[in-house]
Amino acid sequence: MMIVDLVDEIDFKERLIALGAPVTLEQDLMDVQEAVLAWIKEYPEQTPFVKDLCAAMQSDDITVLPEVSNVMASFA
Template sequence: MMIVDLVDEVDFKERLIALGAPVTSEQSLPEVQEAVLSWLQQYPEQTPFIKDLCLSMQKENTTVLPEVYQVMAAFS
């Protein structure tokens, strides 16, 4: 049996929340994207942390759902 590490919408939101991003688990991915981009405009010093999060999820041996990947790409 093969086990795949999958980053889905829930995982992504949890990781953003852990970084202090103003995101809730109830928000849709477009709402998350808008909230984080707005937050990064107000607090640009947080940008490296968001970028590191996205890079680490891409480098790890994980599968990122396409809709999550689209949001991650908006943070690059």
């Protein structure tokens, strides 16, 4: 039996919320993307934390859903 670590939309939002990003679980991914981009524009010191989070979620042993991966790519 193979167990895969999967990052879905909810996991992604929860991790961003834990960073202090101004997002909610109810937002769709496009709204999350806009909110995080505005947040890091206003608070550029948060950028490394967002990038580190995205890098950690994209490691070789974690599967990220494509729609989540697309949003993460916009933070690069």
